[in-house]
Amino acid sequence: MFSIQTFLDAFGPLAMAARYTLLVSGLGIALGLVIGALICAAALSKSRALRRFAAIWVSFLRGVPLLVQLLLMFYLLPVVGINVPALAAAVITVGICASAYIAEIWRGAIGALPPGQTEAAAAIGIAPTTIWTRIVLPQAVVMSLPALVNELILLVKASSLVSVVGIMEVTRASQAQAATTFRPLEVYLAAACIYLAINLCLAGIGRWLEHRAAV
Amino acid sequence: MDQASAVDIRKVNKFYGPFQALKNIDLTIPPGKVTCLIGPSGSGKSTLLRCINFLEEYDSGEIRIDGQLIGYDAPGKKSSGRKLREMRRGIGMVFQQFNLWPHMTAQENVAEGLIRVRGLPKADASARAADALRKVGLGDKMANHPARLSGGQQQRVAIARAIAMEPRLMLFDEPTSALDPELVGEVLTVMKTLAGEGMTMVVVTHEMGFAAHVADQVAFMEAGELVAVDAPDRILHQPQDLRIQSFLRTYHERNAF
Numbered sequence: 001m002f003s004i005q006t007f008l009d010a011f012g013p014l015a016m017a018a019r020y021t022l023l024v025s026g027l028g029i030a031l032g033l034v035i036g037a038l039i040c041a042a043a044l045s046k047s048r049a050l051r052r053f054a055a056i057w058v059s060f061l062r063g064v065p066l067l068v069q070l071l072l073m074f075y076l077l078p079v080v081g082i083n084v085p086a087l088a089a090a091v092i093t094v095g096i097c098a099s100a101y102i103a104e105i106w107r108g109a110i111g112a113l114p115p116g117q118t119e120a121a122a123a124i125g126i127a128p129t130t131i132w133t134r135i136v137l138p139q140a141v142v143m144s145l146p147a148l149v150n151e152l153i154l155l156v157k158a159s160s161l162v163s164v165v166g167i168m169e170v171t172r173a174s175q176a177q178a179a180t181t182f183r184p185l186e187v188y189l190a191a192a193c194i195y196l197a198i199n200l201c202l203a204g205i206g207r208w209l210e211h212r213a214a215v
Numbered sequence: 216m217d218q219a220s221a222v223d224i225r226k227v228n229k230f231y232g233p234f235q236a237l238k239n240i241d242l243t244i245p246p247g248k249v250t251c252l253i254g255p256s257g258s259g260k261s262t263l264l265r266c267i268n269f270l271e272e273y274d275s276g277e278i279r280i281d282g283q284l285i286g287y288d289a290p291g292k293k294s295s296g297r298k299l300r301e302m303r304r305g306i307g308m309v310f311q312q313f314n315l316w317p318h319m320t321a322q323e324n325v326a327e328g329l330i331r332v333r334g335l336p337k338a339d340a341s342a343r344a345a346d347a348l349r350k351v352g353l354g355d356k357m358a359n360h361p362a363r364l365s366g367g368q369q370q371r372v373a374i375a376r377a378i379a380m381e382p383r384l385m386l387f388d389e390p391t392s393a394l395d396p397e398l399v400g401e402v403l404t405v406m407k408t409l410a411g412e413g414m415t416m417v418v419v420t421h422e423m424g425f426a427a428h429v430a431d432q433v434a435f436m437e438a439g440e441l442v443a444v445d446a447p448d449r450i451l452h453q454p455q456d457l458r459i460q461s462f463l464r465t466y467h468e469r470n471a472f
Contacts, residue, residue, distance in 0.1 A: 114312070114314070116310055116312050116314035117314055117315075117316055119270060119310070119314060120308070120310060120314035120315075120316075120373075120376075121316075121327075122270065122303070123268055123270060123303060123306070123307075123308040124303060124304065124307070124308075124328040124332060124376070124377070124380055125300040125301065125302075125303040125304040125328070125332045125380075126300075126327070126328060126331050126332055127296075127300060127331075128296070130331050134327065134331065135316055138318050139316075139317070139318050142318070
């Protein structure tokens with residue numbers, strides 16, 4: 001029999017665990033935006049070496065499952081003498097992984113701008129950095145919003161993978177809960193509701209941002 | 216230095232790989248006059264125009280604006296970005312595809328260069344942008360974004376953006392080719408007004424009527440060569456060269472119905 005009470009009771013501990021889900025995906029995307037911008041800049045730079053580096057970065061991180069990346073990072077860092085808490089290692093890995101996708105999102109948005117716009121700016125003597133800050137980036141950011149929201153939602157779900165390095169986020173907390181209550185169905189359904197609630201909120205915020213930016 | 220010319224083009228060559236887009240071009244653009252570049256598609260007219268403000272880099276020869284070499288400090292030695300930008304400030308350009316910045320209003324499009332390049336305070340720049348827009352007949356559209364303007368209006372904003380910088384030379388790259396026929400007139404009218412004020416203009420165009428009535432000289436190009444430069448009448452009505460005759464015949468056939 002499905003127990004409504006167990007289902008409702010599961011929300012308390014899972015909501016606590018959701019803090020880690022939000023922390024890992026929130027910091028992960030923040031880190032991913034910064035590194036992604038750098039990788040995108042490298043991919044668009046005049047230097048062959050930088051372009052090559054960006055290409056390798058993107059293909060490695062997109063080509064290896066996040067789960068494997070997490071395990072690699074978790075076991076690799078101590079070997080090279082870096083001891084960081086599991087949470088930090090998880091955030092860094094998620095951020096680095098996201099950077100590959102974000103770099104591609106931005107490269108695509110920038111590439112979608114008609115080259116005539118930068119040409120018109122150059123023709124009246126506007127400096128290259130100003131062309132970037134005033135003409136290219138404002139439009140690229142707006143154009144990339146839907147894809148970035150999509151990436152953030154994927155990250156929230158992918159953050160369930162950091163449970164493998166022992167972080168008590170929603171998925172791991174629900175496993176623990178299921179094991180102690182012997183009520184897996186109720187607990188996992190509660191976990192599903194929590195992920196859904198978070199992602200519906202994010203999608204809503206994304207729509208609001210897009211609407212505002214479109215004016 | 217020959218100050219009787221606004222632009223002096225001497226022995227200019229331009230290659231795209233093995234393809235030679237410009238072949239030893241010599242052309243003098245007199246100040247305060249309108250020069251139209253005509254010729255079939257792919258003849259190199261736009262390339263030549265774009266070399267004048269160095270949006271397209273020429274490989275050899277010289278282009279001088281009021282005596283000053285553009286793009287190079289010496290043959291083979293490219294000038295700095297800063298120096299090129301200084302020179303471009305004085306050269307307005309209008310493109311076939313308007314190339315307005317869609318995230319800015321008409322007024323912001325015009326004010327941007329004044330703020331970022333001329334360093335004017337925002338209020339000054341906005342006031343001058345408004346003047347320029349009124350001049351092209353768009354005083355009531357200043358707050359519109361480009362998407363809310365017709366093609367003809369967008370092109371007039373683009374002209375306002377260029378003239379607000381107070382250039383000594385204006386380049387027009389097929390300014391009416393992307394417009395619906397009924398919108399061509401409003402853009403040509405603005406260009407005629409500019410010409411009447413004594414602006415030095417170089418216009419790549421397929422509008423033979425404009426070339427006939429407004430140009431002081433017409434240059435005909437084909438296959439990267441400058442075939443002839445002369446008074447409009449002598450190019451358009453009494454062409455000596457067979458290539459010009461054949462081009463005009465095609466033009467007249469296309470426009471006859």
